[in-house]
Amino acid sequence: MRLLLVTVKNFRMHEDLTVEFDRIRTLVAGPNESGKSTLLEAIKRVxxxxxxxxxxxxxxxxxAGGGPPEVTLRFERCGRTFTIRKxxxxxxxxxxxxDETTGERFSGDEAEAQLRSLLALRGGTLSQAVYGWSHLWALQGEATDNPTGKDSLTPAEANRLNARLQSLTGTTLTESNVDSVTYQRITDEYKDSYTSKxxxxxxPLAAAAAELIAAQAAAATAANDLAELETAADTVIREEDAIRSLRQTSAIAQQHLATTLASLTTIEQLEETLQREKDELETAEEAYQQLHKGDREIADVSESLKALRQGFASQNEEIANLRSHEQRMQNEVTSAPNVTSRAFAAREAAATTRDLLSxxxxxxxxxxxxxxxxxxxxAIExxxxKLTAIExxxxxxxEVDRSTISELEDLDRQRQMGIAKLEAIATRLEVxxxxxxxxxxxxxxxDGTSRTLADxxxxxIGEGTTIRIIPGGGQSLAALRVEIADLESRLSRRLKELGVASISAAREDHxxxxAADVESSRLQEKILDLGGKHVxxxxxxxxxDIEKVEAEITRKTPAGFVRPTDTTALEAAIQTAEEGQRQAERSVEQANAAYDAAVAAANAARVNRETxxxxxVEQATAVRNLEIKKAALERAYGISREVELRRLAGLVQVAADAQQKTTRAIAALSPxxxxxxxxxxxxARDQHERQIKDAELRLAGAKAIVGKTGSVDLHGVKAAADARLAIATRRHAEVLRRAEAVRRLRDLFDTRRQHVAELVATPLRMKVAEYLEALYGPGCRFSITKTGDGFTDLQVARPSLGxxxxxxxxxxxxxxxxxxxxxxxxxxxxxxxxxxEGGSGGDACLPVVFDDAFVNSDPDRLTAVHRVLELGARRGLQIIVLSCDPHEYAFFPAKRVDMPQPAWGSSLNEGDARPVA
Amino acid sequence: MSTAPFTNLFLQRMITFIHTADWQLGKPFSRVADEEKRTALRSERIAAVRRIGDIARAANAGFVVVAGDLFDSTQPTKSTISAACDAIASLGVPVYVIPGNHDHAGPGSVWEQPFFVSERRDRAPNLHILLEAKPVESDASILLPCPLHRRQSMEDPTSWIRDLDAATFDDRPRIVIAHGSTVSFAQESDEEDGGRQPNLIELAKLPLAAIDYVALGDWHGFVQAGDKAWYSGSHEIDRFPKTGQTPGHVAVVRASRGAPPAVEAHATGRTRWLTHAETFATDTGPESLKETLNHLVGNTDRSLTLLKLSLGGSLGLAGHATLEQIVQSWAAGLLDLQLDRDVAVAPSREEIEALTQRAGDPLISSVASELREQIDRGGADAALAGTAIALLHEFVHAGGTR
Incomplete structure (x- = not known):
């Protein structure tokens, strides 16, 4: 199939447009809105x-109106040329x-049927649009869509591609209608039992499993209930036996207890006797011990008294010695002050002499x-x-001082300057x-005379010539003279005031x-140096002071005192006096020390004596106390203590014997x-009672359980529950077996179908990979998964991206x-x-159209795109590129067809040119 | 059934009574899946009790002895108790009962339950429960009951009779009533939990000269256990009998002091418990099974017939489908069908080829081939693969395609 020539009339903006395509490469160039996409739409429509x-x-x-839309397309198919006009x-x-080859003509529905046959379009009525390979055309704005996606591929196209892929991979792989129906039945039943989770x-499987679990629970409950009942019945028998047996044992224990209690009564009586005997023995022993103790005490007191009396005598002798010693010490204290007084007097005399000398x-x-x-x-006088004379x-x-002289000199200088000025102004006239x-x-x-003119x-000159000469311009001369005169008068008046004749006289006076001032100052300074008025x-x-000291000396001088006459003698006398003073001081210290020692000795002697x-006195008191104590003890314990002691010892012995006897009697009874x-x-009795009580409780509980009457036969319930469990187990196994078998079937079907799907997609994968390598270099990988009605999971791997x-x-x-x-x-x-395969001879060609399909590709990548397009062309495809920027395809050697300028301006936007679905 | 001759001469000394046992009223029949059928089976046991009345009247029996297990459980439901009392009342003669191992007189037993006590008193005054091991003198006989007080007692329940001073008794026939296995049957106790030997009755140790009849219960077939000892068996069949067993009867006993008893078995049971086994080798097997079953059941009401059917061998896919159809029909029609089916799926070569060699259906062929390989490999997986291929067969043929 190759597009050869198309004529579009009255189709959107195209009034009458004819485009002739190259058999292999065509580049339709035209700006935006020039009708490229509309052209494409017209071809799709026809x-x-x-x-x-x-x-x-x-x-x-x-x-803009006009005739009806009309499209005429001339194309080649399997070596024959056809023209279709609609x-x-x-x-x-x-x-x-x-049919241009044979000249045959078909019209109306016959033409449509013939066309569909030529294009191998299947399905749909003659009034419905049927697409064969429109997905091969990258329309504007859809170039980035996934061409294998559901949105791009109509079911018919997907089927067509699928059929082609299947024919390439072998017819045995196809899925028959029976296959599909069977698979559907299996899937339906599988979905009845399973979800993805x-x-x-x-x-039914879940129900069977639930019933199995419920039956297991019911069986367990029933078994438990029955076991509880049977256990309770056993318990009744067992506990009744146990109670009987316990009652017997308990009776025997009671007998033993009675015997033991009787024996215990005897023991307790004996123990009371023993206690009494113990008390008696204790009393007797206590009395004996007390008397024995008193006797010992009296002996001890007598011994102490004797020793004390001996010590008392020697003590009195010592006191007498201490008294005489104390007297001696007192005498020494009394005599000590005389020595001290003498020492004081000597020290006084020495001090007086020293003072006088000072x-x-x-x-x-x-x-x-x-x-x-x-x-x-x-000197001061x-x-x-001299000072008085100078003053x-x-x-x-x-009274001329420095400023006065300056004032006078100033006045004189001004006058001098005035005169000098006057003289300077004066004009000298010389004939x-x-x-x-x-x-x-x-x-x-x-002649030869001269005159100085100051006025x-x-x-x-001669007779007729008179020249008025005015030195200095005239007026100033007079003023200057007045000023000079004034200065002279002020100077003379000031000199008069001062009483000096001239300025130089004034200077001399000054x-x-x-000089007089200097001298006066010097003399005054000298007076001050000498001490001035203070002297x-x-x-x-x-x-x-001299008078006072003289009087003092006179007063202090003792008789016979030789007064030193000079300083040397005085200093010697002072040294002597100071030596005498130091000796007197030492004597005083010695006398004081002697006195202190005597006082201390006397005190010590007194303390010793008083101690x-x-x-x-204390010893005397002790003796007296002991004597009183002894008397008291003798009164308390009596005189005949030895007899009494023997009697008490006898009592003790008797009590001890009795106690021993009773103790033996008790021991014989093993208390x-x-x-x-x-x-x-x-x-044991308590325990039996408890056990009986417990057993009775258990018995009551068990009796309560077995005594239950009702509409439930637990044996029957258990049997029913067991049977239910058996049935549920069987049923579950059956249902599970069927469900698992269905799952097995479904898994096998799925695996098989997937395998087939992968096989079928293989030629497409390989073919796309070849184009990708032209784009991105070797190592590209392209994967796609075939589904029942299309493709999914399109993925691309490029070597540049790892x-x-x-x-x-x-x-x-x-x-x-x-x-x-x-x-x-x-x-x-x-x-x-x-x-x-379908035609005779065949052309192995389909037109592939790219309408502005690479707007996102950068220039480098566009070069690769050219390579890819060229690869398609070389493999026999007819490549038609529509572009608003033909320069981008400079390296794609296509026949260029330029679109005419839009007939109706640019009022239409591109959106209007979108193909009709 | 031996019939001892008797004449009028002995009439005044001879007594006639019905010996029965193991009624097990209220038995749940849990193995029967259908609740309705379980109820029907329980009702049949009550109805059979009423039929004993016909025999008693025909034989002019003076009383009925039930040698244990009147109830199936120590705690029968109230409805069972009421139905039992009504049926017993209908017998019209005294009914002497000892507790057996199923309804033993242990703590909490039915016998001491207030409901039973009041129902017995109000509805069945002719019912006498012998709870103590001591002689009971009736008008015409001396009964020596050996009641069980526990489900399982290691003590011979008849041992108390060994030391009995028979001199105190007059010339009324002495009848021992006991429940348990006798020595002779020790190895084949009919108790379902057999193996151990509780409730063992040693007939040899009984003073047989002083005894005229031993009415035994526990074994569900009618059978003589000793010189003067018989098991009457259950009055209505309650399980698939072992070979030679004759359950579904009562014994009409004619006994007199010092003479051997005359014992006759009379049928009271109505349900049929059939057993059949078949091993399949070809797919025609199911069709032949169908004929066999028709023949086996004959004209009998299917709804009173229980069938234990054991099926083995292997069948092809088509044979399986046929068998399933037959099984479903009989399971619905019979009072119960206990099916022990171990029939392998062994699709025929043709069947497998019909799946694996479907040129037009590559997907089915390929999956079937994979399954065939899994079956051929054997092991646990093969069984699942077998089921899967049978299912595939079913799915392919569902809706009549081909």
Missing amino acids: LFHPHRSKTGLEEIKPK VFKKAQATAELI GVKAGS TLARLFDLETQRVDLETKQA RVSH KSLRELP TCADVAVLIEGEQLT AADLR ESRL ATRLTAVKA AEQKA DLTRSDKQRFEM GLDFEFENLSGGTREQVAAACRLAMAELLAGEAI
């Missing part, structure tokens, strides 16, 4: 839609097929000070005289040669004044064993459109093969 089909009729009519119109639709709830030393010192001060006083000369000088009289201010000047003057004051004070006396027997028999499988839906847009193109070409190749 091929697959019956002329009378009203589907989409309104949409394909031209908007006019799509509600009432008068027509179809005409011309296991046994189906509510299914006063003398002060006097000597004061005298020295007085001499010094008097010398200074005389001499200097003061007098100073008072006679005028060097005159032939006429030259008069200045009426004064004639002769305006009239110069008369110098003299300065007189201090001299007065020193003299007063001894105290001790003597411990008898008591333990009693306990034992009592415990050979991992990717679901078609997960690929990028560009890769999807490339893989889709590969699939379309592969399917086209497979379906084209079908044509050969």
Whole structure:
């Protein structure tokens, strides 16, 4: 099948368009909305839609009106050329097929039938559209869709591809109608029993299993109930026996207990006797012991008394010695103060002498000070005289100071400057040669004379010439003169005020004044150095002190005291006096120490004596106490203690004998064993009672169970439950067996069908892989799974992506459109093969159309796409590419057909050009 | 059935009574799957009791002795008790009963239940339960009952009679009533839980000279157990009998002091318990089985017939289908069909080929071939594969395709 020429009239925007296709490669170029897709739609319509089909009729009519849509297609099929022309119109639709080889013509439904036969389209009535291989055409906007998906492949197309694949892999693999029906029956029954998660709830299998579980439970319950009943019956018999037996045993135990109790009574009586005897013995022993103890005590007291009395005598002797010693010590204390007084007096005398000598030393010192001060006083008076003379000369000088001189000098300088200025302004007039009289201010000047003019003057030269000369411009000269005069007057007045003749005189006076000031200062400083006014004051004070000291010395000087006359003698006297003082001090210390020692010795002697006396008093008290104690004891224990002691010892012996006898009598009755027997028999009795009570309880319980009457026969129930279990077990096994067998069948059918499906898909996989390798290089893998009515699980693996499988839906847009193109070409190749087998001679060709189908592919990948398209072309397919950008296909050597400009402008959008489903 | 001659001369000394046992009223018949049929079987046992009355009247029997297991359980339901009392009342003569192992007089037994006590008193005053092992003097005889107080007693229940001082008795016939296995039948006790030897009766140890008849219960067929000892068997069959057993009877006993008893068996049972076994070799087997069964059951009411059918051998797929049809028909029609079916699926070569060589149906052929290989491999899987291929056969032929 090859498309050769198409003419489209009144079809959407195409008024009348004819496109001639290349037999192998055609590139239809045209901008957007130029009607490329509409052209494609027209071809689809003429091929697959019956002329009378009203589907989409309104949409394909031209908007601008005109005649009905008409499509004429010339195509080649199995070596023959045909033209099909269809006019799509509600009432008068027509179809005409011309076999150009034979010249045969068919029209109307006959033409449609013939066309379908040529295109091997099956199914559907002549008024329905039937698609054969429209999926091979990548329509605009659908290029990235999975071409094997349910949305892209109509059932008829899927069947057609499937049939082709089956014919390629062998007819034995096909599934017959009986196969399908049987498989369906098996599946239905399988689904009655199982879901994907296991046994189906509510299914016969689930019901049988549930019944089995219920029956098991019921059987267990019934067995348990019956066992309980039978156990209870056994219990009744057993417990009745047990109670009987226990009652017998209990009676025997009671007898034993009675015997034991009698024996115990005897023992208790004997034990009471023994206790009494023990008390008696204890009393007798106590009395004996008490008397014996008193006797010993009296002996001890007598012994102590004797010893005490001996000690008392020696104590009194010692006290007498201590008293005489104490007296001696007292005497020493009394005599000690005399020595001390003498030492004190000597120390006093030494101190007095030393003091007098110190006063003398002060006097000597004061005298020295007085001499010094008097010398200074005389010097000060001499200097003061000089100072007075200078101050007098100073008072006679005028009061000129430095500032006054500056003021005068300033005034003089200003005056000098005024005069200098005046002289500078003055004009010198010199007559060097005159032939006429030259008069200045009426004064004639002769040759060689000159005049200085400081004021305006009239110069008369000759008779008629008078020149007014005004030095310095005139007026300023006068002012200057006034100023100078003023300064001169101020200077002379100031000099008068000061009383000086001139400035230089003033300067001299000032110098003299300065010198006098210096001298005065120097003298005053000298007076201060000598002590100034303080000298007189201090001299007065020193003299007063001397008087006081003299008086003090006079007062202190004892008789016979030799007063040192000079300093040397005084210092020697002081040394001697200090030595005497130190000796006196030492004597005082020695005397004090001797006194303290005597006092301490006396105190010690007194304490010793008092201690001894105290001790003597205590001993006397002890003796008295012992004497009282002894008397008391003798009164208490009596005098004839030995007789009494013997009597008590006899009593003790008698009591001990009686007790021993009773003890033996008790031991003969084994009281411990008898008591333990009693306990034992009592415990046994209690235990029997408890056991009987327990047994009676159990008996009552068991009787309650076996006494139950009702409408239930537990034996019957158990038998029924067992039977139910057996039936349920059998039933479950049967149902399970059938269900498992059905599952086995289903598994086998599924496995087989899957195997077949895989086999069938193999040629497609291989073919697509070849195209993919042209795209992505060797190592590509393409997998697809065939289902009953189509394909699923399209996956692609490329070496560049690690050979991992990717679901078609997960690929990028560009890769999807490339893989889709590969699939379309592969399917086209497979379906084209079908044509050969079906026709005579065959052309092994189908047109594959790509309408702007690679818009997502990058330039590099487009080159690969060209290669793929070329591969399809070389394998005999007719490749038709529609593109708005023909430059992209520069390396795909196709015949280029340019679309005319849109007839009706661009008012139609591309959406209007979508094929009609 | 021996019939002892008797004349009028002995009439005044001779007594006639019915010896029966093992009524097992209320037996659940749990192995019967159908509840209706179980109920029918229980009703038949009550109806058979009423038929004893006809025999008693015909034989002019003075009383009826039931040698144990009147009830199937120690706790029969109230409805069973009532039905039993009514049926016993209908007999019209005194009925002496000892507890057997099924209805022993242990704690909680039916005999002491207030409902039974009141029903017996109100509905069946002719019913006498002999609960104690001591002589009971009736008008015409001296009864020596050996009641069981436990389901299983290792003590001979008749041992108390060994030391009995018979001198105190007059010349009324002395009748021992006991329940259990006798020595002679020790190895073939009819108890379902047999093997051990509880409730063992040693006839040899009984003072036989002082005894005129031993009425035994426990064994369900009518059979003489000793010189003066008989098992009456069950009055209505309740299980598939062993060869030679004659259940479904009562004994009409004519006894007199010092003379051997005359004992006759009278049929009371109505249900038929048949056994048949068949081994299949070809697919015609099921058709032949059908004929055999028709012949076996004959004209009898199928609804009173129980059949124990053992089937073995192997059948093809078609044979299986036929057999299934036959089995279903008989299972529905019989009072019970106990089927022991161990028929292997052995599809014929033709059958297998019909599945494996279906040129037009490649899927079925291929699956059938796989299943055939699994069957050929044998083992546990082969059985499932056999079922699966039979099912495949069924699925292919369902709806009449081919």
